Structure formats: structure tokens, C-alpha cells
Amino acid sequence: MSQRKTIDDLFVHMLSDIYSAEKQLTRALGKLSRTASDAALGEAFKTHLEETQGQVERIDKVVEATGIRLKRMKCVAMEGLIEEAAELIDEIEKGPVLDAGLVAAAQKVEHYEIAAYGSLCAIGKQLGHTEAVRLLKQTLEEEKATDLKLTQFAEAAGNAKAGKQA
Numbered sequence: 001m002s003q004r005k006t007i008d009d010l011f012v013h014m015l016s017d018i019y020s021a022e023k024q025l026t027r028a029l030g031k032l033s034r035t036a037s038d039a040a041l042g043e044a045f046k047t048h049l050e051e052t053q054g055q056v057e058r059i060d061k062v063v064e065a066t067g068i069r070l071k072r073m074k075c076v077a078m079e080g081l082i083e084e085a086a087e088l089i090d091e092i093e094k095g096p097v098l099d100a101g102l103v104a105a106a107q108k109v110e111h112y113e114i115a116a117y118g119s120l121c122a123i124g125k126q127l128g129h130t131e132a133v134r135l136l137k138q139t140l141e142e143e144k145a146t147d148l149k150l151t152q153f154a155e156a157a158g159n160a161k162a163g164k165q166a
């Protein structure tokens, strides 16, 4: 049944969704880091794992700043993206080809997060959640920087090596 939904409800829903997404990622990024053959790529995943832990804490601060209560829910989109990464890990042997696949899977994750935080910032601004928006923007910038770093991996070592191996 549809309920009357306000823009405040939507903000809570979206924040609860990304909270679930980040928590799922704290588990998945560890696996990506251990699976990557390229040391620098493994290190990049590890760095983003640490950032992601900080992002979860940052959402706790957003909750404090706004006084909202998060809903218990699962981000099914992130569950699917992580599942697709797990499929690659099952199907491709460790090496440069799998590394290229991991980069692609991780970029899909970052793009989802960039969309989610971008929308949260826009709606939060509309609602006058100044402090929340300031915090959410910090995370948005971290996600963008991670995406950029992954693009560099995709364009440089990973894909070049993957091509040579074929």
C-alpha cells in the first residue's frame, strides 16, 4: 500500500539505503583487496575500505546532526553489484584479467555511490540540512576521487596487461 511520503521521508529512505550499501562494502572491499594481483590495486581497495569505514561513521554524524532515525533496510542495488563482483572472482583466475574485472566492478559501485550522495546533497540542501550536506559532500568527493583513481588503473596497467595476456 502506498503511504503518504514527504521529501523528508525520501531523504531518510535514501540515507538508510546508502548506510546499508556502505556497510556491505566494508565487507566486500576487503575481499577485493585480497583478490587483486596488482599490489597497487590491492592497496587502493584497502585505502578505500578505510575511507568507507569513515563514511559509515560520517552517516552516524549526519543522523546526529539531523535527528532523523534510519530505517532498517538492505540496499539491494549494492547487494547485486557485490554479487556481480563475486561472480567475476568465481569465474576468472587471479591475474591481470580478473584485476581489470575488479576495477570495472568497483567503478560500478562508485558510480552508484556518486549518484546516491549527489542526490542526498541536493535533497538535503532543499531541506535545509546544512551540516548534513557538508558531511555528505565530503563523502561524495571521496567517492569521486576513488572513481578517478580506478579510471587510471583501467587505462594504465590493468587493461594493458589484460590485453597482452589474451
Ligand SMILES: [Fe+2]
Pocket: 022, 025, 052, 055, 113, 143
Ligand atoms: Fe562509500
Ligand SMILES: [Fe+2]
Pocket: 048, 052, 109, 110, 113, 143, 146
Ligand atoms: Fe566508494
